Amino acid sequence: MTPLTAPMAALLLTNGACAQAIDPSGLDATLGEVAWPDEDALTARIAEASRQEVIDRMSPEGPPARRDVHSKAHGCVYATFRVESELPAGLTHGLFVPGSRYNAWIRFSNGSGDPTRADARGDVRGMAIKLTGVPGDKILPAERQATTQDFILISHPTFFADDPARYAKFIERSSSKNPLVKWVAPLALGWKGLNIARRTVSKRIASPFETRYWSTVPSQLGVGAGRQAVKYSARPCVPGTSTIPADPGPNFLREVMVSALAAGEVCFDFLVQTRAPGMSVEDSRTEWTEDQAPFVKVATITIPPQVFTTPAQEAFCEALSFTPWHSLPEHRPLGGVNRVRRVVYESVSAARHELNGVARAEPSGVERF
Numbered sequence: 001m002t003p004l005t006a007p008m009a010a011l012l013l014t015n016g017a018c019a020q021a022i023d024p025s026g027l028d029a030t031l032g033e034v035a036w037p038d039e040d041a042l043t044a045r046i047a048e049a050s051r052q053e054v055i056d057r058m059s060p061e062g063p064p065a066r067r068d069v070h071s072k073a074h075g076c077v078y079a080t081f082r083v084e085s086e087l088p089a090g091l092t093h094g095l096f097v098p099g100s101r102y103n104a105w106i107r108f109s110n111g112s113g114d115p116t117r118a119d120a121r122g123d124v125r126g127m128a129i130k131l132t133g134v135p136g137d138k139i140l141p142a143e144r145q146a147t148t149q150d151f152i153l154i155s156h157p158t159f160f161a162d163d164p165a166r167y168a169k170f171i172e173r174s175s176s177k178n179p180l181v182k183w184v185a186p187l188a189l190g191w192k193g194l195n196i197a198r199r200t201v202s203k204r205i206a207s208p209f210e211t212r213y214w215s216t217v218p219s220q221l222g223v224g225a226g227r228q229a230v231k232y233s234a235r236p237c238v239p240g241t242s243t244i245p246a247d248p249g250p251n252f253l254r255e256v257m258v259s260a261l262a263a264g265e266v267c268f269d270f271l272v273q274t275r276a277p278g279m280s281v282e283d284s285r286t287e288w289t290e291d292q293a294p295f296v297k298v299a300t301i302t303i304p305p306q307v308f309t310t311p312a313q314e315a316f317c318e319a320l321s322f323t324p325w326h327s328l329p330e331h332r333p334l335g336g337v338n339r340v341r342r343v344v345y346e347s348v349s350a351a352r353h354e355l356n357g358v359a360r361a362e363p364s365g366v367e368r369f
């Protein structure tokens with residue numbers, strides 16, 4: 001049995017509502033969580049490699065230190081998240097209270113760690129959603145009183161790694177100073193992972209507002225005996241019609257967002273997919289297919305017209321920290337990838353805030369710039 005580590009013990013303590021369902025290892029075996037071999041040690045290695053990457057990527061002239069991945073934001077906008085007025089009973093948990101409404105911040109990004117990479121090149125795109133004003137104790141002990149709930153999504157339905165041993169090898173080799181080692185780093189992902197990574201990062205998009213995003217990895221929905229495993233997706237309310245310009249500038253996705261929000265509001269449907277029998281919470285590389293496990297709309301995200309490019313709003317957004325563990329127990333992240341992320345996101349966020357001399361704080365939702 002996996003020893004009870006400090007983060008796991010903390011999870012048990014803070015997750016009182018469902019503690020009876022989680023075994024002493026901190027894993028929810030009923031929902032299918034299984035520890036990977038050497039998970040804690042590998043997680044520490046991934047966190048250290050990621051933290052070092054933040055430092056190494058900082059300019060010799062000094063700050064800003066940026067995220068080691070998803071370093072380039074196209075923009076970060078305020079939005080509202082309105083839960084449907086009626087929901088199936090099985091989905092009415094946590095913040096999915098029919099008719100409720102939350103203010104949100106949403107950061108749209110490229111996946112690359114290179115903030116100068118041209119938008120027209122293929123990449124995975126991120127949509128990191130932070131709801132504010134969400135009542136209830138949160139999972140992370142240091143941020144129990146925070147009123148935020150994060151949903152972090154990318155532009156592909158599967159994630160290229162689930163085994164932390166492969167991920168550790170990949171990230172350590174990717175940040176090697178030896179160009180040959182760096183070049184062969186993706187091979188650490190194995191054939192299946194490599195194939196997903198290739199498909200994920202080869203996508204080119206015309207607009208972050210006309211792209212669909214997925215959580216790729218699961219979360220719990222509800223607590224106690226009725227809890228289930230779900231995934232999330234955000235889909236543009238109307239199909240996009242934009243095309244990539246013939247001669248796109250390096251930051252054309254930002255320009256597209258500016259023009260769209262000068263012209264009117266933008267919206268996404270926020271969807272929940274309930275796991276069907278046989279689907280795994282540990283295997284992030286196999287899609288939960290929609291024919292077997294359909295997505296159901298639970299909320300509408302509306303991004304009102306706005307100017308998001310002011311220096312104050314940009315600085316505020318770069319200082320935000322997203323993690324799937326900014327969460328109510330009713331939406332607790334599940335699976336090995338999420339357990340790794342619990343430690344790594346904290347470590348990278350702490351490193352960049354320290355280097356930038358900025359305090360880490362969750363927003364209240366009333367901030368406007």
Ligand code: HEM
Pocket residue numbers: 046050066067068069070107108109125126127128152153154159167214215216217320321322337338340341344345348349352
């Ligand atoms: C073990 C797997 C993973 C590791 C180690 C990892 C690591 C990280 C780190 C260190 C950050 C920057 C955090 C910060 O500085 O605040 C980040 C950001 C991000 N990650 Fe992951 N990640 C993993 C899996 C995933 C998955 C499965 C998704 C799928 C949704 C994802 C989507 C994102 C996005 C969209 C961001 C940008 C968030 C923002 O805008 O601030 N990551 N990731």
